[in-house]
Amino acid sequence: MLRAEQMTVRYPGLAVPALEDVSIQLDPGNLVVIAGPNGSGKSTLQRALLGAIPLASGTVSLDGRSVGSRTRRAIARSVAALPQREESPFPMSVRDAVMLGRWTHLAPLAAAGPLDDAAAAQAIARCDVGHLVDRRVDTLSGGEWQRVRLARTLAQQPRVLLLDEPNAALDVGHEMALFALLRSLVQDGMGIMVITHQLNVASRHADRIVLLRRGRVVGDGAPANIMRPDLLSALFEWPIEVVTLSDGTQQFVPEPGPVPNR
C-alpha cells in the first residue's frame, strides 16, 4: 500500500545523496525493520515516505497514487509517523497530547466528538499510559513520553505506521511490550516500518529487515537471511558474531574487536 520506487534524496549543499535509488514496499500485515549505522539515511527514508521532503528522482505512492498529489491531512489519516525527536516549548497534558492525533480527522472549527474520545482512549490503553493522562508531558520520563507519542500515532487510526527509533528510551520490559503491541497491530492488518538499532529484537519480531548503508539498500530479506556475521560486520564495520537460540532466532553479539581507530 505504501511503495517507494528508486528514490534519491539530496540535501542542499551536500555532494553525497542522503538516499540513492532506494525502493521499498510496505504491505498490510507486514512489520519491516530498517537498520543501519548512524547517518545511513534511515530518518531521511521515513521523511521521504511521508512525502515530507522533495525527491531528486523516484516516486512514493500510497494505494497507487503519488503522496505528492495528496494533502497532508489526507496522508495523515492513512499514514502516522513518529519522528525521532520533538521538543515543544509549550507542554500540555498527556490527554491533550494524544488527542492531537485526532486533528487530522476534524474540520478546522469542529470540536472533538465521542468517536475521537474513543479512539484516543483506546490508544491510551494500548500504550499503557492510562495512569499518566492528567500529567503534563514535560514531567514524564523519556520512556513514558515515548509511549505517549506512540499513543498519539495510534489515535490517528492509520493503516500505515512509520516509527523512528520508538524503543530508544524504553526499558527491556516496555521494549518487548512495544514489539508485542506492534505484532498485534500487524495482525489487525496494519503495515508497520520501524527504524531501530536493536536488531536482536527485530530478529524475533520483524517479517523483513532492510539494511541501509550510506543511503543505499545493502540487504533486504527475512531476519534469517539478514542476521549473517559477514553482512552485519561489513555494515557496522565491526566484527560481529551471530548465535542461534534454541527457538531458532538469530541474535548478534559484537566481538571485542580490534583497538578502535575509526
Place this chain on the structure above:
Amino acid sequence: MTLPRQRAGRVAVLAVTISAIVVVFVAIMVGAVPLPPRVVFAALMSAESPHAEIVRSLRVPRVLLAFVVGGSLAVCGAALQAVVRNPLAEPWLLGVSGGASLGAVIATIVGLPPGWSVAACASAGALLAAAVVYRISTIRGRRLDSNVLVLAGVVIAAFAGALTTIMLAVVDPFTFRAATMWMFGGFAGASWQALRDFAVIAVVPLGIIAWLARPLDLIALGDDAATSLGADVDRVRRIAVVVTSVLTAATVSAAGVIGFVGLIVPHAMRWMVGPLHRRLLPVAFVAGGGFTVLADTVARSVTSSELPVGTITALIGVPTFAVLLRRSIR
C-alpha cells in the same frame, strides 16, 4: 468525565472574562470628569442623559478600540509563538511592528491622510519586514530555523527603527509630532471611525488565525511531528506570518506600536488554560483586550498629560513576565 485541569481551565476563562468586563466598565468611569456607575449606565441607555456625550463619543470608542487592538496583539503573539516555536516571539520582536511603524511614518511624512492610506503603508511595511525576516531564515532551500528567525527579527526591527529615526530628523516639528504617534502607542485619537477602520481590516486576519487553531497546535511540536500529524507546515507558517503582519499593521495604524501585550498575555493565558489554540486564542483576545484597556486607563489618568500606553504595558508587563517565568521554571 471532567478533569480537574479542564475545570481549572473553565474557571480561568470565567475569571478572565469577568475581569475584562469590570476593567472595561471602570475604564468608562475614569477620566478628567469621573463618572459614577449609575451615570455611566444612564449614559449608555439614553443619549439624552447628562454625560452621554463624554461617554458615547469619547470614552466608549476609546475603550473599545483599546480592547480590540490589545486583543489582536495578544492573538498575534500567541500565533507567532506557535509558528516560530519560541515563547519570546511577538510582533515587535520579529520586526513586524517596526516595519509597520516605518510604513506609517513614511505615509505621514509624504503627507497622506490618516486612515486607510496610512494603514495600507503600515501593512506594506509590516509585510516587507516579515518577508525579509522570513527570507533571511530560510537560506538555501532549508527549513525555517526558528532561532535564526528571531535573530533576523531583532536585526530588522533595529534597522527599521534606525530608518525611522533618520526620517524624523529631517522633518518639520509639526510632521515630527504627527509621525511620532506611530512610534509611541496611544489611543488619544480614538473615535468610532477609527474603531470601524480597524475592525474592517482586523476581522479577516482574526478569522484566518482562528481557522488555523489546530494546525498551530501541531506546528508548535516541530516540523516533523506536525507534518506526520497532518499539518502543511510551510503553508500554514506562510499564511500565519502574512495574516499576523497585516493584523499588527492594523494595530499600529490605529494606535501606534504597543509592546509586551503580545508577549505577556499569551504566556499568562497558556499557563492558565494550556497551549491548545482553540482555547488559548479566544481567552488571549479577551485578556489582551482587558489588559490594554487597563494600561490605557492608567496612561491617561496618572499624570496631567497623557503617557504613551506602551510605557504602562512595559511597567505592568515586565514584572508580571518575570514572576510567570519563575513560576513556570519551578
